[in-house]
Amino acid sequence: QIPDSFPATAQRPEYIPNRISDPNYVRIFDTTLRDGEQSPGASLTSKEKVDIARQLSKLGVDIIEAGFPAASKDDFKAVKQIAMEVGNAVDKDGYVPVICGLSRCNEKDIRTAWEAVKYAKRPRIHTFIATSPIHLEYKLRKSKEQVIEIARSMVKFARSLGCEDVEFSPEDAGRSDREFLYQILGEVIKAGATTLNIPDTVGYTAPTEFGQLIADIKSNTPGIENVIISTHCQNDLGLSTANTIEVFHYLFCSTWGTCRLRQVEVTVNGIGERAGNAALEEVVMALKCRGEQVFGGLHTGINIKHISMTSKMVEEYTGLHVQPHKAIVGANAFAHESGIHQDGMLKHKGTYEIISPEDIGFERSNEAGIVLGNLGVLYFTCVMLFVYAQKHNLILQPAPWHSGRHALRQRLGELGYELQDEQLENIFWRFKAIAEQKKRVTDADLRALVSDEVFQP
Ligand code: KIV
Numbered sequence: 001q002i003p004d005s006f007p008a009t010a011q012r013p014e015y016i017p018n019r020i021s022d023p024n025y026v027r028i029f030d031t032t033l034r035d036g037e038q039s040p041g042a043s044l045t046s047k048e049k050v051d052i053a054r055q056l057s058k059l060g061v062d063i064i065e066a067g068f069p070a071a072s073k074d075d076f077k078a079v080k081q082i083a084m085e086v087g088n089a090v091d092k093d094g095y096v097p098v099i100c101g102l103s104r105c106n107e108k109d110i111r112t113a114w115e116a117v118k119y120a121k122r123p124r125i126h127t128f129i130a131t132s133p134i135h136l137e138y139k140l141r142k143s144k145e146q147v148i149e150i151a152r153s154m155v156k157f158a159r160s161l162g163c164e165d166v167e168f169s170p171e172d173a174g175r176s177d178r179e180f181l182y183q184i185l186g187e188v189i190k191a192g193a194t195t196l197n198i199p200d201t202v203g204y205t206a207p208t209e210f211g212q213l214i215a216d217i218k219s220n221t222p223g224i225e226n227v228i229i230s231t232h233c234q235n236d237l238g239l240s241t242a243n244t245i246e247v248f249h250y251l252f253c254s255t256w257g258t259c260r261l262r263q264v265e266v267t268v269n270g271i272g273e274r275a276g277n278a279a280l281e282e283v284v285m286a287l288k289c290r291g292e293q294v295f296g297g298l299h300t301g302i303n304i305k306h307i308s309m310t311s312k313m314v315e316e317y318t319g320l321h322v323q324p325h326k327a328i329v330g331a332n333a334f335a336h337e338s339g340i341h342q343d344g345m346l347k348h349k350g351t352y353e354i355i356s357p358e359d360i361g362f363e364r365s366n367e368a369g370i371v372l373g374n375l376g377v378l379y380f381t382c383v384m385l386f387v388y389a390q391k392h393n394l395i396l397q398p399a400p401w402h403s404g405r406h407a408l409r410q411r412l413g414e415l416g417y418e419l420q421d422e423q424l425e426n427i428f429w430r431f432k433a434i435a436e437q438k439k440r441v442t443d444a445d446l447r448a449l450v451s452d453e454v455f456q457p
Contacts, residue, residue, distance in 0.1 A: 024297045026248075026287065027263040028280065029197075029230060030056050031065040032314060033078075034102050035277055036267040042318035046078040053082040055313055056097070056268075057089065059306045061280075063098040063263070065126060069116035070109040079116035087120025095301075098165065100124040105154040114161045124165040125158045126197070127151075131180060132172035144180050152187045159192035167195040169232065174200035174210065182220045189223040195263060196221075196229055200243060203236030203275065207246035215250045230263035233278045235270060240278035245286055248295045268314040269322050269329060281307050281328040281360070289354060308361040328355070334364050337371040342407040345369065370407045371440065404428070415443060417450050427453050 033049050036042065044052070049067065056064050066082040067075040079101050087099035099120035103109035105127050117123035129151050130140055136147060151168065158166045168188045170181055185196050198217060200210055214231065218224060231247050233240040244264050270279030284302045291298045311329035315322050324332040334357040336345050344351030357364055405428055412419060412427075419427065427449045434449075435441050 024299060025262065026298050026300050027062040027228070027230075028060075028284065028300050028302055029063040029065065029100075029263050029265045030061040030267065030280060031232075031265050031277065032056070032267040032271065032280075033082075034065040034067050035232075035265075035273060036271040036314070036318070037067070038273045039271045039276065039318065039320055040274075042271065042320050044078075044317055046074060046081060048317045049078040050081050050085060052313060052317060053086040053099075054089075055306070055310050057086050058303070059310050060095070060301045060303045061097055062301065063100050063124065065100045065102060065265075066117070068102040068113075070103060070112040076112060076116050079113075080119065083117045083120035083123060087117075087122065090121065096121050098122040098124050100126050100167065103127045103158075105129040105150050107154070107157055110154060110158050111161065114158070114163055118162070122165065123163060124167060124195075125161075125163045126167040126169065127154055127158060128169035128171045128197075128199075129154075130172050131170035131177075131184060132175040132201075133177065134175065135172050144183075148184050148187055151184055152191045155188045155191040155193045164194070166193050167197055167230070168193040169197040169199050171199060172201040173198045174202065174205040174213065178213075178216055178220075181217060182222075185217065185224070186222040189221070189227055194227055196224070196227055197232050197263070197265060198230065199232035199265075200234055200240075201232075203234035203240060203243075205239075205243060206237075207239060207242045210243040211246040211250035214247050228262050230265060231278075232265035234273065235275040235277060238275070240270070240276070241282045241286070244278040244283050248287070248298055269311050269320065269326070271314065271318060271320050279327070281311060285328050285355060285360070304359055305361045308357075308363070328360065329362075333357075334362060334369045335371045336369050339404050339407075342370050342404075346406055346410060370411060404432075411443075412446060412450065415446060415450075417454075419450070419454075423453050 033044070033052060037044055053064055053066060064082065064086065067079040069076040069079045079099070083099040087096065090096040099117050099122065101113035101117045101124075103113040103125060110125060110127060113125045114123070117125065129147055130136065131147065136142055136144065140147065142150075155166055155168055168185075170176060170184055173181060188196070196217075198214060205213065210231075210233070214229065218229065231244055233243040244266070264278065264283055266280040266283050267277045268280050270276040270282070280302075284300050284304065284307070287295060287298055287300055288304060308329060311322065314320075322329055322331070324330050327333065334353060336342050336352055341352050345353070349356070353369075357369070405424065408428055408431060409419070409424055412424075430449055431441060431446070434445055
């Protein structure tokens, strides 16, 4: 017998750490193992999924979307194993992540998802159905009324299985009709949904538009004050992080103080369908760096020192390489190549870094992230500096050239070589000649240069 309605209460309060009741707390819902694994070219074994889930728990994510249990036997197995293991590993502060399984809006999917997640201390079913005109007409071939009825009855069905935490997503919300969204969301709230996730499924919206969409949903959906609102932004126009962050602005800032938009969906390294999703590390670090000044003190529970390790693990297991200039976790994110930047870095790291790489567990090859690079960059820098100095009537110091030597001396020192000025001078010109030919001068090149200079007969 399915009851008519369910209270939208917080489930299993004993495992919900105090941090969740903090009004400025933003829940991080990680979907690396579900949307992330849908990336072309990525596929993970059950063991790899469990390893990543353990790492996500160490990272402190609030909700792990562990997979789509009805999609395959392997997916079911992995989600169940994650629910049993990671979903029961309560830490000393009482924290254990919610383990979530995705399902379409049908009884078979929902039952399968429940069978997989129910072993967790905090299980969640996430069910979705499309709401945009193009999906209704071509994919579902259903009317709005039919879709509302399916969504309402399936959320109710999920609650009837004993699941106290049900998330609902109107797929392609970014291109859906507003009035229809208010209506369907109002109905699923009545049916017992506890989180409403608003996906920009095809990454179509611009930041102000997406922010306004969430604000309108918040203002017009009956019963919304009793549930958590969430965002899920895809990256087709490269706007996923900007869209997610924009919503903080609209809803988390002071005038919206009591709003319950408190969840963002993200993936490690931003992997996911097509161009991927909002990247966990970008959203988290934006709040960490600017939360106080720009977003009214909003913060997450992420242990940022595990960010780099988690990124590397996901990169290695999925085989999806992180582009070198990727924000926060790219190999170049803390590397400095031009002479002026190197000079600044050697004087004070804050000149060119807003994040300390050690804080996110990033290990760089030398203390100031100095990359010994090509002469062209150095030359260009000097010319620009010269032009600037002329224009502004400044007296030009030979700092950029010195910074090249300075950086070289510093790196050689780190490699254990203390050279006389004359030796350094000789090596410096040969180093530049190599730098002109190669993109990067490696430590092995430097050792060879020193060995030629110091040990030549
Ligand atoms: O992009 C999307 O719409 C989704 C939903 C299932 C949340 O991944």
